[in-house]
Amino acid sequence: MxxxxxxxxxxxxxxxxxxxxxxxxxxxxxxxxxxxxxxxxxxxxxxxxxxxxxxxxxxxxxxxxxxxxxxxxxxxxxxxxxxxxxxxxxxxxxxxxxxxxxxxxxxxxxxxxxxxxxxxxxxxxxxxxxxxxxxxxxxxxxxxxxxxxxxxxxxxxxxxxxxxxxxxxxxxxxxxxxxxxxxxxxxxxxxxxxxxxxxxxxxxxxxxKLEQEIAKKEAELSIAAEIQKSFLPDSLPYFPKYEMAGKSIPAKEVGGDFFDFMPLELIPFSKSQMGIMIADVAGKGVPAALFMALSRIVIRISALWFKNCAEAIAFANPVITHDSKTGMFVTLFLGILDNETMTMSYVNAGHNPPLVFRTGTEKIEELKPTGIAIGVIEDIAFDQKSVHLQNGDVVVLYTDGVTEAINTNTEEFGVPRLIQTIKDSVSLPSQEMVDTIVTRVTEFCGAQPQHDDITLLVIKVHDS
Structure with missing residues (x-):
């Protein structure tokens, strides 16, 4: 060319x-x-x-x-x-x-x-x-x-x-x-x-499309957070000989943690008893929040009707199981404090064992499960146990968002750290103990985002 x-x-x-x-x-x-x-x-x-x-x-x-x-x-x-x-x-x-x-x-x-x-x-x-x-x-x-x-x-x-x-x-x-x-x-x-x-x-x-899905997810999480928040106690009740404090911090993905206080003077006519409850619904988002609301109502009514914890949970379990069509279930600890006998009768339905700090020995006791989680099997019995409380003892109830919180090395906060934190702050008032535990968990996690709620309930015994 x-x-x-x-x-x-x-x-x-x-x-x-x-x-x-x-x-x-x-x-x-x-x-x-x-x-x-x-x-x-x-x-x-x-x-x-x-x-x-x-x-x-x-x-x-x-x-x-x-x-x-x-x-x-x-x-x-x-x-x-x-x-x-x-x-x-x-x-x-x-x-x-x-x-x-x-x-x-x-x-x-x-x-x-x-x-x-x-x-x-x-x-x-x-x-x-x-x-x-x-x-x-x-x-x-x-x-x-x-x-x-x-x-x-x-x-x-x-x-x-x-x-x-x-x-x-x-x-x-x-x-x-x-x-x-x-x-x-x-x-x-x-x-x-x-x-x-x-x-x-x-x-x-x-x-x-992704932005719309994110906006929808955020709206659902906001609704779930409002539902969860609306069912938590607005204020802590006064109950002689027991100083109580609680806190629930929703995670990025809202779950179904909740705690509650139930004065039992209405139907059992007992002014010497106070019901306490902490629970964790399996699941996240709006479904978990709605299931939490259902579970709270059913258990609260059952606890007000039945004086015995085991009877209350045995009555509530079939109702919750019947409505648990999505495979959700609830781990729960229901206790009844008595300021006359200074005892706490309880049922632990598959929940994290509450920790009892004994002021006399400075040792920790675990209130281990007495039955499986609620909503799993419809017809099942639950055992009730009782623990005697003395002046200065501290009961700490918590959900797995506390012990399973992870840091940037994917290391869990764990029960040993929780026990040490309890011992370090046992002389503080209940609310300050709650704040101290939350602070320790937050500092441990650092920049690592958490995907489960952190819920705590601290009860200090004052036999006076």
Whole structure:
């Protein structure tokens, strides 16, 4: 290939670059957005047909005369119009290109004029066969090569029928082949640009969907937190000989922790007793908060009706189990404090063992489970036990959000650290003990986010 041909090829590549810039700007226009969303109007079709028709005209007017033919990319506009926008645009652009070529005249005008309209028809047919979706870059190039080979053969056939046969092979090699290559490359670049746009839209839609899901999740968590908060005691009751304090800190994912105090003077007519309860519902979010609300109401009513803890839990368990259709269950500790006998009778239904600090020996006792969690098995018995409390003793009830809180090394706070914290703060008032434990847990966790509620109940005995 001599220098003149090389210069001509460079000129053609420059022309393709101009077309691609126009194509990029077009792909970001609102008109093509309508095509991608499958809602184009008639005016949009007309405008796009004009745009791709102008591309066809530009491709022809920038061509190079060679061996009596014009080397150009006249078919690019109709091809990409048909492949990306459908029949109205592809055929419309082809008609515009054909009319322009006929108006220019010259040798082999009819063969050359057929190129744009045939290209538009073929591109549109492929668009329909591909279910009105844009071809991938590879298949767009293959389709363009096929269309251009067919158009070139038709053009050469018409040229031969017109009596010009001596230079057919030369024209095909020096004119048709460069046109096929350049048009195919240009179509591939255009398809690549369009697919980038489609991927950007998909990422944007997925981002918007994710943002909506996050907003919905945050709204659910907010509702769950309000539900959980509304069922916690607004104030701590006064009960002689016992100083009580409690706190529940919702985690990022709201669960179903709760604690409660229940004066028992109404139905059992006992002013010397006070019911205490701490529980943890398995699960997170709104379902756990709603199940917590149900469990609290049922257990509270049962505790007010039955003086015996085991009877109260045995009555509440079938009700909760029957409504536990999502596999949720409740671990719970229900105790009854008596300020006359200085005892606490209790049932531990699969809950974390409360810790009793004995002031006389400075040792810790665990009130281990006396039955399984509530909501698991409908017909099951629970054992009631009792513990004697002395002046200065401290009872600490907690949920697993305390002991299972983790730090950045995924190390749990654990029961030993909780016991040590209790011993370090046992001389403080109940509320300050609660605050001290929470502070120790928070400092231990550092920047590690927690995924479970932290709920504490501290009871100090004052036999005076």
């Amino acid at each position: 001599d220098t003149a041909i090389l210069v001509d090829c460079i000129k053609l590549f420059e022309m393709v670059s101009v077309v691609m810039v126009i194509a990029y700007l077009f792909s970001r226009s609102r008109f093509y957005q309508e095509i991608l969303e499958h809602r184009p109007t008639i005016s949009t079709h007309i405008i796009l047909a004009l745009i791709f028709g102008i591309l066809s005209i530009y491709g022809m007017s920038s061509g190079i005369n060679y061996f009596g033919a014009v080397v150009n990319i006249r078919d690019l506009g109709p091809i990409i119009g048909g492949l990306s926008c459908g029949p109205f645009v592809g055929i419309g652009a082809g008609i515009i290109g054909t009319c322009y070529r006929l108006s220019v005249g010259g040798p082999n005008v009819f063969g050359a004029a057929l190129g744009p309209i045939i290209s538009g028809i073929c591109g549109s047919a492929i668009f329909i066969l591909n279910k009105r979706e844009v071809l991938s870059t590879k298949y767009a190039i293959i389709a363009t090569i096929g269309i251009e080979v067919g158009v070139s053969l038709i053009t050469l056939l018409i040229r031969a029928l017109g009596g010009s046969t001596s230079t057919l092979l030369t024209v095909f090699i020096n004119v048709a082949v460069p046109m096929i290559c350049l048009t195919s490359v240009a179509a591939g670049i255009f398809a690549f640009i369009i697919h980038n746009l489609i991927q950007e839209r998909q990422v944007k839609l997925e981002k918007e």
